[in-house]
Amino acid sequence: MTLLYVVIALIVVAVAARVITTYLPAEGRMRAIPNIVLALLLVGMVLFLINSYIPMAGSIKAILNIVVVVATCVGVLQAVGLWGQVTGIWGRLMSAAHIK
Numbered sequence: 001m002t003l004l005y006v007v008i009a010l011i012v013v014a015v016a017a018r019v020i021t022t023y024l025p026a027e028g029r030m031r032a033i034p035n036i037v038l039a040l041l042l043v044g045m046v047l048f049l050i051n052s053y054i055p056m057a058g059s060i061k062a063i064l065n066i067v068v069v070v071a072t073c074v075g076v077l078q079a080v081g082l083w084g085q086v087t088g089i090w091g092r093l094m095s096a097a098h099i100k
Helices: 002-023 031-052 058-082 083-100
Strands: none
Touching: 002 031, 031 058, 058 083
């Protein structure tokens, strides 16, 4: 029954994506926000399906979850244009740590 709910949710996300891209009058960065939300929903549902229906060791599942969350965070930061600033701050922190 849960798989049926996930399929229905994927259909709803697909319809919402179609409506948003067709009827939402947005420019530039504002156009990226609904796409980010839809991508987050899709990643969450796929991760739920993997965690629920694919048998694997708990440690491997935990590593997979961490990798997907980190990759999703990087993708969101890149989509909103903050990834360059984050890497710049990280680089400055690392160079300051090596000087001392």
